Amino acid sequence: MKEKELRIDGIDKVILKHLINDARTPILSIAREIGISGAAIHQRLRKLEASGLVAGSKFMINPKVLGYETLAFVGVHLDTASKYSEVIKRLNEISEVVESHYTTGNWAILIKVLCKNNEHLLSLLSDKVQQIKGISKTETFLSLDQHINRQIKL
Amino acid sequence: MKEKELRIDGIDKVILKHLINDARTPILSIAREIGISGAAIHQRLRKLEASGLVAGSKFMINPKVLGYETLAFVGVHLDTASKYSEVIKRLNEISEVVESHYTTGNWAILIKVLCKNNEHLLSLLSDKVQQIKGISKTETFLSLDQHINRQIKL
DNA sequence: CATGAAAATCAAGCTTG
């Protein structure tokens, strides 16, 4: 969490560009492309990790292969008296909820959910989400098509 | 893209659980933990990749280190005459837009944007997003706090 | 940059249901 003055140059960007696309790219193959030693890449990566810019690396799972075809956003209205953290704790226990945001605007919470199909989504909402104490109302937006999905540009 | 009947057993889950958390976990260390050979893990991973369940691996960048502190969702209303694909193409040129969804409900498009601060968001919306031909109106929801952020459960 | 140690990869061959 130490904020050292972080300077990323062109070489860092090339390194990260590779690893953002494929975290298992061999460091030496990047080194060969850039024309510097593998050890140099190592040092830069350690620096980037220490700075916190690189938060880690993850395998990406394709939900469709597991039969999860329905992606939706759900705006959640809370009772005025409700404890936000209590509701989040309940939402966290629902594995289909993959994101939650405390938001300004119409609702208190916006969540992203992954379901197998529309029936699954419907039962999830009525049997689980809307059963949570403190949630008064929900508003659902199906994602029919996700085009852009990327990370921040370096 | 061949859909072979995919069966993932407990061993596959252990392997993926490690790699979802850290894509650079050495395969042999997973092998030792499970008690099978590294080559066996390798074979299973090839199978999982061939099935499409594993969509790849990515380095995760922490936007805050780059000064991007503001996350927002923006609902985009389109003119009835508007071409969705044209608008998406324009949105795709805006690097701050990291997700886009064609949605049912109030808007046509829901996007997720990353900005350095509120002024940056404001100028992004007025100077770039709302300049796109076909976009009639936008509605912004600031994410004040993101708690849940994960992948689908295996 | 060079080097020993570790890991990944590959090809047979073995085991088991």
Next chain:
DNA sequence: CAAGCTTGATTTTCATG
């Protein structure tokens, strides 16, 4: 027989001085 595992040789990568 087929699927999955093991073994061991070979290549590649890692991490350190």
